[in-house]
Amino acid sequence: MDIKNNRTSENTMEAACKVTDDICLPDSKFPRVVIIGGGFAGLALVEKLKHKELQVVLFDKNNFHQFQPLFYQVATSALEPDSIVFPFRKQISGYKNVAFRLVEVEEIQPSLNTLITSKGKVHYDYLVLATGTTTNFFGMDSVEENSLGMKDIRDSLNIRHMMLQNLEQAAITCDDDERDALTNFVIVGGGPAGVEMAGALAEFCKYILPKDYPEYPSSIMKIYLIEAIDELLSTMSDKASSKTLKYLKDLNVKVLFNESVSDYDGSQVTTKSGKTILAKNLIWTAGVKGQFPKGIDEKHVVKGNRLKTDSNLKVEGHENIFAIGDIAAIITEQTPKGHPQVAQTAIQQGKYLGSSLLKIMEGEAVKPFEYKDKGSLATVGKRKAVADLGKFKFAGYFAWLLWSIVHLLSISGFRNRLMVGFNWAVSYFSYEKSNRVIIRNFKPKSVIHTKK
Structure with missing residues (x-):
């Protein structure tokens, strides 16, 4: 063994880390920008800062980016999960100033410019929070225990396995009420994800x-969509809302307006008006809340657990901490609730902050962030969609075609686009969903907690 070479290697490794770091990173003479979260906002920022005179470090608890707009297609067996996830390391391959580390950030120590993570601590010069949101059950523990959200690729797979397992069990049971509960689906929330x-x-x-279950008629499977107000897609136009309602009714979806869930025990949904629905499948898309590590004073947190920022996306009360995407809230007269928590906002903020950080480091003035609404799209099954593009409001086949093109081009990686495009082409002509397999048993959280 070459002791001299080994010592040289060890010294080089030590030099790669600052004294305050436990997580080893490449040696750099440039300022370190740490980004927490590799969603749309985080990746847009990485793209803007690549090849610049900065050390960019991306932290995420997953080693992949996930394309959230198509989670529902994984959940209903139309796509496999690897079609809409993309490894971060493949994404940043060739970016010499960018490093990825698989960690979960637990605490921010602003006074020390330090992060405490699941793998140790690390120093930063600039910190960007792009941590996104998680499902908001509004404090209803029983609903959270027995239902499923749709904010992670694992949620989508859980929904798929729950659905297939319950359909198989429905073919076994001779109890009519049990069969109804197993084949009834309740979706809470009439936004794009729910629709x-x-x-x-x-x-x-x-x-x-x-085709798959000739044991009973398809009419046995009932789908309920519960919305707390009197319209669907409330952020879109009245035309989009009314057209969406028509499309869903044509598909025999039972839409319940001005209703909200008050309780769910895993077998029966109860609404605030007293209505009850037998269902062992409840999918929650009715709300989200911000998620971020501890260390930010609560006085800088606004409704929805979002971080209040100035017009340059700097977190209130901090000089070198920024927030972008769903977690950020620029509160002004024009945006009293912050900007919409959608992908286009996140991407625009990521690009904007990339340009702004470079100017800040050079001591240049920075213009305020300005959101440009490029329109909204939502699909309601094959060949049916709604679109609001400025003054143009339309629905039907052309809107669906536009929705398909926009989403296909937005997916990371040529292979993923090819896989999704192929699956869509097969489905277009045959309605076939070839991924109806139960890879692992799904167990509700309530069952897991009971066993513990």
Whole structure:
């Protein structure tokens, strides 16, 4: 063994880390920008800072980016999960100033410019929080224990396995009430995620159920969409809302307006008006809340657990901590609730902050962030979608085609685009969903906690 070479290697490794670091990073003479979260906002920022005179470090608890707009298609067996996830290391391959570390950040220590993570601590010169949101059950523990959200690729797979397991069990049981509960689906929330999930489930019921489960008629599978106000897609136009309602009714989805869930025990949904629905499948898309490490004073946190920032996306009360994407809230007269928590906002803020950070480091003035609304799209099954593009409001086949093109081009990686495009082409002509396999048993959180 060459002791001299080994010592040289060890010294080089030590030189790569600052004294305050436990997590080893490449040696750099440039300022270190740490980004927590590799969603749309975080990756847009990485792209803007690549090849610049900075050391960019991306932290995430997963080693992949996930394309959230298509979670519902994984949940309903239309796509496999590897079609809409993309490894960070492949994404940043060739970016010499960018490093990725698989860690979960637990605490921010602003006074020390330090992060405490699941793997140790690390120093930063600039910190960017792009941690996104998680499902908000509004304090209803029983609903959280027995239902599923749709904010992670694992949630989508859990929904798929829950659905398939319950359909198989429905073919076994001779109890009519049990069969109804197993084949009834309740979706809470009439935003894009809820509407798209309801449409996909309805098409599964119409085209797949009769072929796979001849034991009972497809009419046995009932789909309920519960919305707390009196319209769907409330952030879109009235035309989009009314057209969406028509499309869902054509697919036999039962839409319940001005209703909200008050309780769910895993077998029965109870609403505030006293209505009850037998269902062992409840999918929650009714709300989100911000998630970020501890260390930011609560006085800088606003409604929705979002971080209040100035017009340059700097977190209130801090000089070198920024927030972008769903977690950020620029509160002004024009945006009293902050900007919309959608992908285009996150991408625009990521790009903006990339340019701004470079100017800040040079001591240059920075213009305020300005959001440009490029329009909204939502699909309700095959060949049916709604679109609001400025003054243009339209629905139907062309809106669906536009939705398909926009989403296909937005997916990371050529292979992923090819896989999704191929699956969509097969489905277009046949309605076939070839991924109806139960890879692992799904167990509700309530069952897991009981066993513990």
